[in-house]
Amino acid sequence: MAKVSVADVMTRQVVYLPEATTLDEAAQAMRDQGIGDVVVTSGPTMMGLVTDRDIVVRAIAENLIPRQTTLGSITSRELIMVEQSATVEEAVRAMRERGVRRLLVCDSDRKVVGIISLSDVALLPTAAV
Numbered sequence: 655m656a657k658v659s660v661a662d663v664m665t666r667q668v669v670y671l672p673e674a675t676t677l678d679e680a681a682q683a684m685r686d687q688g689i690g691d692v693v694v695t696s697g698p699t700m701m702g703l704v705t706d707r708d709i710v711v712r713a714i715a716e717n718l719i720p721r722q723t724t725l726g727s728i729t730s731r732e733l734i735m736v737e738q739s740a741t742v743e744e745a746v747r748a749m750r751e752r753g754v755r756r757l758l759v760c761d762s763d764r765k766v767v768g769i770i771s772l773s774d775v776a777l778l779p780t781a782a783v
Contacts, residue, residue, distance in 0.1 A: 658778060660745050661738040664759045664768035670695050673726030677709050677718075680725055691756055691769060694729045700766070702729030703756065735760045738767055742778065745770050 669692045671680055680692055684706055691705040704725050712728040713720060735758045736745045745757055749772065759768040 657741040657743060659738065660736055660740045660742060660759055660770050661768075663742060663774045663778060664738065664770040665689070665774060666768045668693055668758075668766055668769055670700075671725060672696075673701060673724060673729070675725045677713050677720040677723045677725065677728070680704060681706070681709055681720065690771070690773075692725070693733075693758070693766070694725045696726070700733055701726070702731040703733060703758070704729050705756065733758055735764070735766075736770065737762065742770075742775055746772075746775055 667687065667689065669683060669687055669689060671683060671692045671694060673694050673696050683692065684690060690707075691703055693700050694702045694704055708728055708730065709720070713723050732752075734748065734752050734754060736748055738759050738761055748757060749755060756769055756771040758766050759770055761767050
């Protein structure tokens with residue numbers, strides 16, 4: 655069976671929110687868009703990624719107030735990318751090596767075109783990975 659490319663399984667919808675966005679606003683955006691992560695920006699620059707799990711573990715569990723805590727204060731600042739032409743197997747290997755559950759997906763010009771997560775991969779038949 656042919657290997658599946660990242661482009662075939664990635665989520666194409668990428669939501670960008672400014673670092674000053676409060677956690678409650680970010681959580682509402684995730685809920686409304688049916689997603690589990692947002693790319694955090696500082697002006698025109700991507701500065702990191704925040705997931706729904708980050709909000710719970712880094713903020714709620716630490717008793718931070720969601721209406722007063724910003725994305726910029728809890729963001730994971732390391733952005734890891736994989737090219738959309740890579741195989742799912744290569745993406746999973748990169749996730750494993752870096753200890754992350756999501757990767758930004760870029761085109762050959764390094765423009766972000768999506769996000770791939772372990773949950774995207776979990777939906778594939780075992781033989782496709």
